[in-house]
Amino acid sequence: MTILEQCFARPPYSIPAAEREALLLGAFNELTAHHHAHCAPYARIVDGYWGGLRAADSLADLPYLPVSLFKMRRMLSVSDDDIRVTLTSSGTTGQAVSQILVDRESSMLQQKALANSLMHVLGPKRLPMLVIDTDAVFKDPRMMSARGAGVLGQMRFGRDHAFALTPDLRPDIDAVRDFLAKHGDAPFFMFGFTFMVWANLYEQFRDAGLDLSNGVLIHSGGWKKLVEKAVDNQVFRAALKDSFGLIRVHNFYGMVEQIGSIFMEGPDGLLYPPNFSDVIIRNPVTWELAPVGEPGVVQVLSLLPRSYPGHSLLTEDMGVIEAVDAGGDEWMGKGLRILGRVAKAELRGCSDVIAAEAA
Amino acid sequence: MTFTLWNPAPVVLDDTEVLRRVEALTYAGRAPLAKSSLDLLGAISKALFSSPQARVQPQYVALAYWLRPAALERLAGELRTRFDGSFVPAPRGLALHLPPTNVDTIFVYSWAVSVLAGNCNIIRLPSQLDEGTAWLAGLIATTIAEAGEGDRHLFCQMPQDGPLIEAISRHCDLRMIWGGDAKVDSVSRTPIRPDGLSIGFPDRKSLAVICAASYRAADETERDALAARFFNDIYWFNQMGCGSPRMLYWVGESGDLAIDLYDRLDAQVTGKGHLTETGVAIGKFAAVNDLLAEGIGASATRVSNALHVLKSDRPAAMLSQTHGGGLLGQTVVGSIIDIAADVGRKVQTIGHFGFDRGDLEALGQAIAGRGGYRIVPIGQALQFDILWDGVDLFDQMTRRIAIRL
CATH class of the missing domain: 3.40.309.10 (Aldehyde Dehydrogenase; Chain A, domain 2)
Known part of the structure; x- marks a missing residue:
């Protein structure tokens, strides 16, 4: 069995940190060598910045790329003909988007990893699914975006889909009541982006007397807009419990640059990396490994990326490892809390960005 | 359209009033290197030196040094040697300064040379100012007002394009565009006076x-x-x-x-x-x-x-x-x-x-x-020089009235 197969063979979040480090190190070194051999720009980076190809002594010792590099250039470790899908990150207008080049093998591994992660919280059977979004998000090509792709990706893990929102993102109360009448008495699956779950589900339906106590909600997308409303994970969970009786709520952290690697929220509210992944927190001045409990910049590792050199990435998120192997039997490894984005660098020179100046 | 004049407290003026004031500046130029001009700049130096905020910012300290009366007198002395009697030095007239969005101190130097040249000036500050720049612009506007020169130097905020700035530009004898290639290109599409001079400072x-x-x-x-x-x-x-x-x-x-x-x-x-x-x-x-x-x-x-x-x-x-x-x-x-x-x-x-x-x-x-x-x-890379990007700012900001006997 390959290391990845061993990871897949066990409950997806179950490998303790020390065992994980020992198990994954060789496979990550092999991946670094693979990308070094097949991606010339990556090789130039490893040779020019990391002192050349060598086996790392620990996961923290692996070379890492800045995640924004995928916004600056196409990076691939297979032939162009083998690319099946180009994934792009969400980005507001005018921002560069990441381009992630995925071949058949990587795509299959991502699907399998995603399925493992979701089945861990949803159970092995496909459940009826209430999407906290509108179907226009993927039906209307003008709206098609990372959001649409995200919704579509999740929908494959549910059945009998209903959509809680109208195309103009107002509550579709009839659709929700119909869904609950049919499926509300047994476990069902809900998915939505964190901000929309709050603004379009909670804020709009909170007094509608909906019983979602059989639901399992999976949500992602970041807390930035909610921080502005002073809503953190605790407030979020308490509000859903009080208004809808909804208790089974799982946030997850992931990014298109390491798609398939889902950091799932465990019972302690921390985010756990799947078996084939790990997380490292770096001190933002020395860039050395930060100890447990000390905030820093988040670096993520995933064994999945083979078609592009994205197995070890420095993100632009701040985070802290709150606990290790502390989430219970099925939630082992490092328990991560995301603290927000690194404040954007404002390096402005003598040149104006004309569009940036509001008239 | 909103035109806000720093007078020194911000005052909103309507377009008619703005254009009336701008027109009044057409013939308000002064002889280059006039004592009143040197005094005004010297007062700004003094205000900078006496404020604690300026002392922690090396750029502001450098500016204060450059504007101090002894330094200006030395500069004026050097510039006067150019006046060889074959011409009468004259200001260009009205100058429009368009500093970069990240207004560093360069725009103050460019304005100061224009003051030495005897010009009246309109300085369009960016719509969003960082704290330091807002403070610096406020200090300058206050000093100008105290010197009774508020009508001749309009530190203001206004839309970067549209009918108002187009109308103002039509009155300008000189336009200084700071902010790189794209800004020089975009601003240059708006005409100034047909006999005016527009100088752009592109990406470097x-x-x-x-x-x-x-x-x-x-x-x-x-x-x-x-x-x-x-x-x-x-x-x-x-x-x-x-x-x-x-x-x-x-x-x-x-x-x-x-x-x-x-x-x-x-x-x-x-x-x-x-x-x-x-x-x-x-x-x-x-x-x-x-x-x-x-x-x-x-x-x-x-x-x-x-x-x-x-x-x-x-x-x-x-x-x-x-x-x-x-x-x-x-x-x-x-x-x-x-x-x-x-x-x-x-x-x-x-x-x-x-x-x-x-x-x-x-x-x-x-x-x-x-x-x-x-x-x-090395160490003088950011130091302001009256010869900037190959342009002799003082020469370009003045005119010469030839006298032949």
Whole structure:
């Protein structure tokens, strides 16, 4: 069995940190060598910045790329003909988007990893699914975006889909009541982006007397807009419990640059990396490994990326490892809390960005 | 349309009133180097020196020094030697200044030279001002008002395009556009007076050159002093000024000298308490990765969080990269003349250390017809010079009325 197969063979979040480090190190070194051999720009980076190809002594010792590099250039470790899908990150207008080049093998591994992660919280059977979004998000090509792709990706893990929102993102109360009448008495699956779950589900339906106590909600997308409303994970969970009786709520952290690697929220509210992944927190001045409990910049590792050199990435998120192997039997490894984005660098020179100046 | 005049408190004026005031300035110019002009600038210097805010910002201290009465008198003396009796010096008239969005202090210098030239001035401040700039503009507007010159120098905010600025531009004899290629292009589409002069300051990049043999011969004190001056050039504007060096050329094999300098530079960073924001550090790391991936950099060293050095065999490409925040390219050449091949139109300042006049003149001749506007000692890269980007600002801001007997 390959290391990845061993990871897949066990409950997806179950490998303790020390065992994980020992198990994954060789496979990550092999991946670094693979990308070094097949991606010339990556090789130039490893040779020019990391002192050349060598086996790392620990996961923290692996070379890492800045995640924004995928916004600056196409990076691939297979032939162009083998690319099946180009994934792009969400980005507001005018921002560069990441381009992630995925071949058949990587795509299959991502699907399998995603399925493992979701089945861990949803159970092995496909459940009826209430999407906290509108179907226009993927039906209307003008709206098609990372959001649409995200919704579509999740929908494959549910059945009998209903959509809680109208195309103009107002509550579709009839659709929700119909869904609950049919499926509300047994476990069902809900998915939505964190901000929309709050603004379009909670804020709009909170007094509608909906019983979602059989639901399992999976949500992602970041807390930035909610921080502005002073809503953190605790407030979020308490509000859903009080208004809808909804208790089974799982946030997850992931990014298109390491798609398939889902950091799932465990019972302690921390985010756990799947078996084939790990997380490292770096001190933002020395860039050395930060100890447990000390905030820093988040670096993520995933064994999945083979078609592009994205197995070890420095993100632009701040985070802290709150606990290790502390989430219970099925939630082992490092328990991560995301603290927000690194404040954007404002390096402005003598040149104006004309569009940036509001008239 | 809203026109807000800093008078010095912000006052909103309607378009008719704005144009009435602008028109009134057409014939309000003064003789160049008038005492009242020198006094006004001297008062600003005094206000800067006496305010605690200015003292913590080295750029403001430099500005205060440049504007102090003795320095202005010396400058005026030099400029008066140009008045050889063959002409009567005259102001151009009304000048419109369009400083960059990140208004550093350059716009104050450009306005100050225009004041010396005797012009009336309209200074359009960006719609969003950072705290320091708002404070500086406020201090200047207050001093102007106290001197009773508020009608002649309009520090204001107004839309960057549209009918109002178009109408104002039509009255202008001189327009100074700061802010790079795109801004020069975009602003230049709006006409000024048919007999007016529009001067644009486009994108520029700068470099530094050190003679390895001279550095080797320099003692500890000289090396530390060089590092202190180099620190100013690199970090004052977070390496994003037109004059900030992006590329360092060593003439002659640098060997262990390079790292010796970088360590001293880093000691300056620590000693002066310069902090690198995490976002800047990550952006710099990304730029280093991109330049290595592209093959523009051959290898990179992280000296510290504040300083990354990228060895490059393609210095011309390295010069055109846009990231700052302490990312220095390095290459070794055999002779100072070898730099000329990398000096294109966009190169502005060449900072130097350890060369004699003959070397520098040879470099100047080698880059003539290519690019490059200033060859100055390391430490003076950001220093304002009345000769800016090859333009003699005072000459351009005045007219000469020829007198032939």
